[in-house]
Amino acid sequence: MRKGLKDGTTIGLAASLLGLMYSLAALEAGLRPLETVFYSAIVYSAAVQFAALGTENALPAILTMLSGCVFISSRNILMSLDMARESRGRLWELLSMAGLVDAAWAMSRGATREDFWGYFYGQAIAIYILWMIGAVAGVIVPVPDHPAVSAAFAATPVVFFSLMISLIWRNGTNKLPHLATMVLTVLAAKLVGLPATFAALAGASVAAVTFVLLLPMDQTEEEGKE
Amino acid sequence: MRLDVVLLGFALSAVVMISRMAPFALLSGRSLHPRLRKLIEIMPGCAIAGFIATWAIPGDGEALLDKVPLWLGGLTAMAICLPTGRLLIGMIAGLCVASLSSLIL
Numbered sequence: 220m221r222k223g224l225k226d227g228t229t230i231g232l233a234a235s236l237l238g239l240m241y242s243l244a245a246l247e248a249g250l251r252p253l254e255t256v257f258y259s260a261i262v263y264s265a266a267v268q269f270a271a272l273g274t275e276n277a278l279p280a281i282l283t284m285l286s287g288c289v290f291i292s293s294r295n296i297l298m299s300l301d302m303a304r305e306s307r308g309r310l311w312e313l314l315s316m317a318g319l320v321d322a323a324w325a326m327s328r329g330a331t332r333e334d335f336w337g338y339f340y341g342q343a344i345a346i347y348i349l350w351m352i353g354a355v356a357g358v359i360v361p362v363p364d365h366p367a368v369s370a371a372f373a374a375t376p377v378v379f380f381s382l383m384i385s386l387i388w389r390n391g392t393n394k395l396p397h398l399a400t401m402v403l404t405v406l407a408a409k410l411v412g413l414p415a416t417f418a419a420l421a422g423a424s425v426a427a428v429t430f431v432l433l434l435p436m437d438q439t440e441e442e443g444k445e
Numbered sequence: 446m447r448l449d450v451v452l453l454g455f456a457l458s459a460v461v462m463i464s465r466m467a468p469f470a471l472l473s474g475r476s477l478h479p480r481l482r483k484l485i486e487i488m489p490g491c492a493i494a495g496f497i498a499t500w501a502i503p504g505d506g507e508a509l510l511d512k513v514p515l516w517l518g519g520l521t522a523m524a525i526c527l528p529t530g531r532l533l534i535g536m537i538a539g540l541c542v543a544s545l546s547s548l549i550l
Contacts, residue, residue: 233536254450261458266496271457276449281456288457292464294492299465300485303472313473316466321493367544374518374543380497381519382535385526387490396487397494404498415504419495427491431484 222334223341230322231346233379235353237265240372242357248272252358259354263320263347265376266291290416298324305335312336318343322379325386399426513550518543 238259245255245268262268267288274284298319306312315336323346327339362368388394403422407413413421477485501519503512522539525531 229532232533254446257446258454261454262461264461267457267461285456285460288460292461294489295464296468297489297492299468300472301489303469306473308474313466313470316469317462319465367548370514370547371540371544374515374540377497377500377515377519378522378536378539380493381522382526382532383493385523389530392490397490400491400494401498404495405502408502415499419499423491423495427484427488431480
């Protein structure tokens with residue numbers, strides 16, 4: 220667990236930047252400081268929180284936004300399914316899924332089987348605490364209004380997720396389906412004209428299913444036994 | 446806090462927490478076909494790769510040049526993290542490159 224806390228602190232500092240960025244965007248969208256911190260505390264998903272900013276109070280608008288959030292949360296479903304492979308049937312494991320963010324999942328992929336859950340708990344706690352520190356800092360600390368700062372905030376999600384992909388690749392995962400997903404997503408969004416989130420999920424599904432079907436069965440079984 | 450904001454927050458939280466906990470509860474302790482297991486293993490990474498692609502391509506009214514700082518920032522972060530595993534340095538360097546290149550371009 221100690222190693223999880225240490226590694227989680229490193230990635231948590233990056234997550235705190237995301238929390239800070241969300242708070243600034245939320246205040247600009249009209250949320251009050253306490254509401255902004257409340258969202259970060261209970262929703263704890265930067266992508267979903269950003270998607271919900273500026274939603275009108277009309278029911279159709281809320282339902283549209285919620286359905287979009289279901290789409291965005293679909294990767295949580297995939298990460299949760301992947302974590303279930305390591306389950307030993309303890310209630311704490313299920314409850315800890317509340318802290319299953321991309322960073323925690325990507326880093327746990329490289330943890331040893333013996334201390335898998337201790338490592339996950341440690342980093343989930345560290346990431347959540349630092350995320351909240353970033354969110355609170357965003358509502359109380361004045362941030363300079365400069366184009367370079369705005370550009371850094373705009374780049375934060377891409378840089379953060381680039382680090383997540385790097386972590387996954389460092390753990391020995393095959394890069395091919397991920398690269399294929401990027402190409403397919405761009406094609407689906409730009410040539411077919413699908414909405415961005417749907418294009419990403421369609422690209423990911425096609426690339427992953429094709430990769431698994433083309434993978435020799437022997438290799439799949441050997442990896443399954445490990 | 447406004448009631449509508451609180452209610453919307455709880456609704457969003459429910460969506461996120463169900464997506465995180467329900468699949469785990471359903472699949473925990475079950476044996477799976479090796480191909481399905483492999484699919485579950487690689488799909489989250491594919492979804493993250495897809496989301497990176499959607500953020501890095503220009504949207505309506507945006508030029509390709511507007512997104513170049515994001516690419517440079519992301520690539521810088523990867524160039525540092527892939528060989529060394531250094532996340533924080535990768536994050537800081539990626540953001541610095543992105544912000545500096547946005548000023549230049």
